[in-house]
Amino acid sequence: MNRILLEPVDYAVLGVYLAFVVAIGVALKRFMRTSDDFLMTGRSMPAWVAGLAFLSANLGAQEVMGMAASGAKYGIATSHFYWVGAVPAMVFVGVFMMPFYYGSRARSVPEYLKLRFDEKTRGFNALTFAAMTIFSSGISLYAMGLLLASLLGWDFHASIALSALIVLAYIFLGGLASAIYNEVLQFFLIVAGFFPLVVLGLTDVGGWNGLTARLGEVATSQGFAAGAYTESWRHTASAAANPMGVEWFGLAMGLGFVLSFGYWCTDFLVVQRAMAARSMTAARRTPLIAAVPKMLFPFLVILPGMIALALTNDGGASGFRLPLKEDGSLNYDMTIPLMLGHYFPPGILGLGLTALMASFMSGMAGNVTAFNTVWTYDIYQSYIRSQASDRHYLWVGRFATVFGIAASVGAAFVATRFNNIMDFLQLVFAFVNAPLFATFLLGMFWKRATGHGAFAGLVAGTLAAAAHHGLSLPADALPGVKGGWFGVTARYASEMAQNFWTAIYAWTACFLVTVGVSIVTAAPREESLRGLVHSLTPRSADAGVPWFRRPGPLGAAIIVMAAVLNAFFW
Amino acid sequence: MPMDLDLRKPLGLLFAVLGLLLAAYGMAGDASVYRKSLGVNVNLWWGGFLLVSGCAVLAVARRGSGR
Numbered sequence: 001m002n003r004i005l006l007e008p009v010d011y012a013v014l015g016v017y018l019a020f021v022v023a024i025g026v027a028l029k030r031f032m033r034t035s036d037d038f039l040m041t042g043r044s045m046p047a048w049v050a051g052l053a054f055l056s057a058n059l060g061a062q063e064v065m066g067m068a069a070s071g072a073k074y075g076i077a078t079s080h081f082y083w084v085g086a087v088p089a090m091v092f093v094g095v096f097m098m099p100f101y102y103g104s105r106a107r108s109v110p111e112y113l114k115l116r117f118d119e120k121t122r123g124f125n126a127l128t129f130a131a132m133t134i135f136s137s138g139i140s141l142y143a144m145g146l147l148l149a150s151l152l153g154w155d156f157h158a159s160i161a162l163s164a165l166i167v168l169a170y171i172f173l174g175g176l177a178s179a180i181y182n183e184v185l186q187f188f189l190i191v192a193g194f195f196p197l198v199v200l201g202l203t204d205v206g207g208w209n210g211l212t213a214r215l216g217e218v219a220t221s222q223g224f225a226a227g228a229y230t231e232s233w234r235h236t237a238s239a240a241a242n243p244m245g246v247e248w249f250g251l252a253m254g255l256g257f258v259l260s261f262g263y264w265c266t267d268f269l270v271v272q273r274a275m276a277a278r279s280m281t282a283a284r285r286t287p288l289i290a291a292v293p294k295m296l297f298p299f300l301v302i303l304p305g306m307i308a309l310a311l312t313n314d315g316g317a318s319g320f321r322l323p324l325k326e327d328g329s330l331n332y333d334m335t336i337p338l339m340l341g342h343y344f345p346p347g348i349l350g351l352g353l354t355a356l357m358a359s360f361m362s363g364m365a366g367n368v369t370a371f372n373t374v375w376t377y378d379i380y381q382s383y384i385r386s387q388a389s390d391r392h393y394l395w396v397g398r399f400a401t402v403f404g405i406a407a408s409v410g411a412a413f414v415a416t417r418f419n420n421i422m423d424f425l426q427l428v429f430a431f432v433n434a435p436l437f438a439t440f441l442l443g444m445f446w447k448r449a450t451g452h453g454a455f456a457g458l459v460a461g462t463l464a465a466a467a468h469h470g471l472s473l474p475a476d477a478l479p480g481v482k483g484g485w486f487g488v489t490a491r492y493a494s495e496m497a498q499n500f501w502t503a504i505y506a507w508t509a510c511f512l513v514t515v516g517v518s519i520v521t522a523a524p525r526e527e528s529l530r531g532l533v534h535s536l537t538p539r540s541a542d543a544g545v546p547w548f549r550r551p552g553p554l555g556a557a558i559i560v561m562a563a564v565l566n567a568f569f570w
Numbered sequence: 571m572p573m574d575l576d577l578r579k580p581l582g583l584l585f586a587v588l589g590l591l592l593a594a595y596g597m598a599g600d601a602s603v604y605r606k607s608l609g610v611n612v613n614l615w616w617g618g619f620l621l622v623s624g625c626a627v628l629a630v631a632r633r634g635s636g637r
Contacts, residue, residue, distance in 0.1 A: 027575055028573070049577055188585065345613065351616075
């Protein structure tokens with residue numbers, strides 16, 4: 001692995017950033033009077049702050065580095081994760097779902113399920129979600145420790161301890177508001193750190209046309225059409241014709257519908273940012289404000305990956321090469337840090353790496369703050385102690401931070417010793433998450449859906465996901481954690497295609513079982529559903545708001561922009 | 571009590587400080603390191619841009635809170 005040597009100026013940049021992060025926590029401490037202030041910012045965030053945090057909470061470093069790695073592996077088709085797999089769902093949650101999340105005054109997504117369905121549905125969601133946040137935050141720590149150790153030669157344990165302590169300090173002091181403010185800083189840092197990288201890289205390879213020409217040669221040498229890396233849809237008629245190994249239907253339904261709506265519309269990690277907005281209009285605009293930069297992010301994170309692939313295949317002229325794995329194939333994981341090291345001199349290199357560290361920390365902070373709220377309101381207040389003073393719950397929320405971070409550090413160490421346990425857990429969470437959107441869709445738009453129906457649907461969807469995974473296998477994988485443990489009845493061209501289809505089966509099973517069980521169980525009383533279901537909720541009044549600030553027209557404009565981007569890179 | 575810490579202030583200040591740091595290093599430091607960045611003194615240019623943007627955000631925030 002190529003080491004990167006940092007100069008004092010790089011450490012100075014990092015130091016300035018870390019000082020700001022903690023100072024924000026200190027400055028916010030005086031506003032933390034009630035559990036509501038600590039766990040929900042007292043619903044006081046302006047729309048632009050909530051919007052950028054909504055985007056940033058998802059911009060953990062694994063996301064950033066993973067998307068650049070996918071850029072190197074699959075080319076511009078990685079943009080499907082943005083223009084198909086994010087933007088439409090973000091518009092949907094803002095325009096159609098936020099009225100119920102925000103309007104119901106629920107303090108969390110599991111609490112919405114309690115209000116709309118019943119206790120068991122909330123319990124199932126709250127417990128799996130809480131476990132998942134700890135797991136993700138642990139994985140984030142682990143990945144950061146690994147990166148800092150291999151790239152900068154820092155001590156693995158010290159890197160983990162330092163970043164865990166910093167995150168602990170600013171959340172313990174300033175709660176969710178602190179996490180949100182720091183997510184906004186992180187958003188601007190990522191832009192400031194990566195934009196010069198893209199400009200330098202594109203200049204180096206001769207602009208988009210130069211990149212297209214170079215990647216055309218790479219594609220033909222691998223037996224694909226020349227545009228396989230630079231055209232996003234044209235080669236998806238068959239899974240064998242594109243490096244991603246997916247076909248358009250699995251892509252549009254699996255990623256564009258089930259997975260993306262399941263994540264952006266139901267995952268409390270992101271939805272919490274919109275629930276913290278200061279008014280209903282601000283809450284509805286939160287995901288829409290996030291969707292605009294989200295649409296432009298492929299240019300910041302995918303292009304460096306594509307440039308890295310072009311440089312690796314230029315016969316040594318640039319001196320840049322992605323490292324190889326043990327089996328001789330390219331290792332894409334470190335694409336972003338290696339590109340930073342290739343183009344950035346000391347100074348701005350510190351800025352780029354600080355941006356990366358910031359995303360590790362705020363990725364962790366996002367999970368910890370979501371965990372705090374679900375733990376305090378949905379688990380502690382619901383099942384452990386329900387009649388305590390608000391002071392008590394503020395205290396519980398604060399100490400949930402300590403517990404959450406300690407558990408994340410524990411998870412990070414489990415990951416170092418037992419990697420397959422982590423792979424297994426990730427798989428289980430994927431099964432649990434896959435059907436969720438069907439539950440929310442029926443809950444919000446079909447007043448006949450019942451608590452028994454929702455719970456049975458979630459269980460059936462989770463089982464369907466597990467069953468499909470157990471019966472299918474990606475090409476050239478062995479039965480095991482990749483699938484096929486019941487026997488192989490279907491083969492997919494890639495793991496990604498298998499995931500898309502697992503999601504489609506899970507969603508369909510959850511939808512059908514929820515409908516079926518709801519019909520045979522007693523209908524919920526209509527008066528208990530006001531504000532929770534579309535047909536029983538008065539339309540939110542947009543009167544007096546100019547059209548360009550209303551969620552509907554804004555959302556439509558964003559969809560048109562995403563369609564234009566898809567068409568341009570078709 | 572509403573949370574009235576205007577985020578634009580720390581945001582502007584952070585980028586002004588980082589920009590100043592990079593621009594100063596770009597002016598003072600050894601120019602041979604810029605072979606990597608295609609001969610462009612990215613620290614000076616990008617640091618300068620961040621400094622100006624940071625100050626602009628601060629100015630807007632001050633005007634906003636003065637009203």
